[in-house]
Amino acid sequence: MANVGTIYLVGAGPGDPDLLTLKAARLIERAQIIVHDGLVDPAILALARTDAELISVAKRRSKHTLPQQDINALLVREAKAGRDVVRLKGGDPLIFGRGGEEAEAAIAAGVPVEIVPGISAANGAAAAAQIALTHREASSIVSFVAGQCKGLSEQDWTGLAGKGRTLVIYMGVKTAPQIAEKLMEDGLAPDMPVAVIENAARPEMRVLRAPLAGLPDLVSRERVTSPALIMIGEVAARSHDPLSGGDLALAGLALEADL
Template identity: 75%
Template structure:
């Protein structure tokens, strides 16, 4: 008499902002013994290379308006692999529960009786800001930080009042393609056109770029510098702290 295998565990693992050195120890340990890896497209190849030879990789890369696999199908894949008795490492850029749909995947697994463990990662916002040496909070400039997604439908109808301004920092994920609409929306809500902004491209990777400007020129900045995803937009006075930028320039010049 045959018995169905015990379900495997789905590990929702944050892969961090890009640099493999920013993986948590637990994430690295799970990856190094993984047999099935379901990963996002933005996970760095060097991170994937940590998996053992013979591991099976499934890419479920998503790009704006182009999905290789619908979220419902990703959920079903995770459940099917686990019910077949396989432990699954589900690698997500940044942290699984910050704009990563990790909550949806956890709910789908729980509903199917599949055990889930969540391994937090360095979020894209925190990793990008640290790599660019932009303090998201600062005693003199900001005591409030907000994270928003910039590619949501109905962007103009969302209430962002109070998310950005004096004493506040706003970090926008997936906002490159909608930079013009974001700037217009924030200025219409009363944010000063001169509010400093920074755009961080390929955070924590060797090809990282940081470009700075003012809110009114955000769309032109993105177009002129040919910014491509992955990139985050940071809006707030912390992006223009000259003391940090000047000290960094002095250190770089002394090398």
Template identity: 70%
Template sequence: MTVHSALPGHAGPVGTVHLVGAGPGDPDLLTLRAARLVMGAALIVHDGLVDPRILEMARPSARLVSVAKSRSRHTMKQEDINALLVAEALGGQDVVRLKGGDPFVFGRGGEEAEACRAAGVPVQVVPGISSALGASAASQIPLTHRDHASIVSFVAGQCKGLSEQDWSGLAGKGRTLVIFMGLATAAQISEKLMGDGLAPDVPVAVIEKATRSDMRVLRAPLAGLAELVADHAVKSPALIVIGEVARIEGGLADHTIRAMALEAEQ
């Protein structure tokens, strides 16, 4: 994978940490470099949202370490993940740190890269297709459109102090707002946006498990976002798209998505 380097004052070779984007789910959407790293890795440290089919690409002898996180349960704190990556690399092991979507779009890859550099560990970043771009393409909801939107904003919906964040100007006429990790705070998100003046009937699309066989696209007005998430028991990974583009339906692809959703519910 990588030629091991030497670190002054450290006995033995030092491995490289590869921060690899696994994309939105479908293994076919991995970059060639990401696929090669996964197939050749001796150690893969992966998030819980990485599609199992991607992990199945690893060689049988590879060690797979899950550091899955959820809103209510963390297998490992971020500080401990950083320490794990550094410790393995200082022990001479190359590490593939596999992250859903892109490592630098709400993936905390920046923090992991900083921790590695601070410890003298070489780090490389392999970009992946962001979940927002993958979900947009799979659902055929364009994030930008000549008639509807020329500005796109990405925000995290589970950050601390959600009510204190300034989202003014992020949604509205000519704009698309994409919310990551917003299922648990759907009610607060809709209240916040309407409180800032966004109309209750602004269209919303919730894209669940984008690019996967059980993908669903659910639609509602902004005022009905929380009810939509609850009534359909939407699970992560899911993205919320707010704006006029959410009205656009993808023809045959959209019918296929609906058919898959019906099959999943039966």
């Protein structure tokens, strides 16, 4: 097919422009059109060339600028018009980023597509909060879960978190009470350490901690907003806190068990 552009599904990382890959930065700088999520940092969008068209397809809870099928159609239409399109996503395109759906739409339409991975939200948040997702003495398994999924009460989360495991919950702020209740129903101890990382890898980042039973009150009291990740497991209490300068211990979290 003549004069067909390429769709690049690009991970923008967790927010800090310095955490872009070199390839992602080059593609952003040369793209003719950038279709971006609402959470992509403005400093990253500022890398675009002055004549690039920037289109926001922000998704906030159930309020979408464009439904996913319309985003797919937009990407394909622009590429078929001969323009290279960067579809810019927070984190990594293939971890809760709908990159698979957009790649399938491009392939079905006969449009070239390339996926450029980014530092995932989980990796970026863990690094910024200095929480080791795996640790020889605490965790050898990591699970990623979408916290806003329908039918949360019907999910079987047995074994996703607990001794020797780390559970990372994306998009779980709104459903934090149900998440905590479901995990405890499925056998997780109420005093299991939890860290909530809000605005990871950005100047306004906060790292908030509580035992699992105190998670709903923590999110409500601190008015946590997206983007935020919830990390559950012993590793959440083993790390150095970069914001306070203090070392955390499992015993310290027990003091907050009455939250």
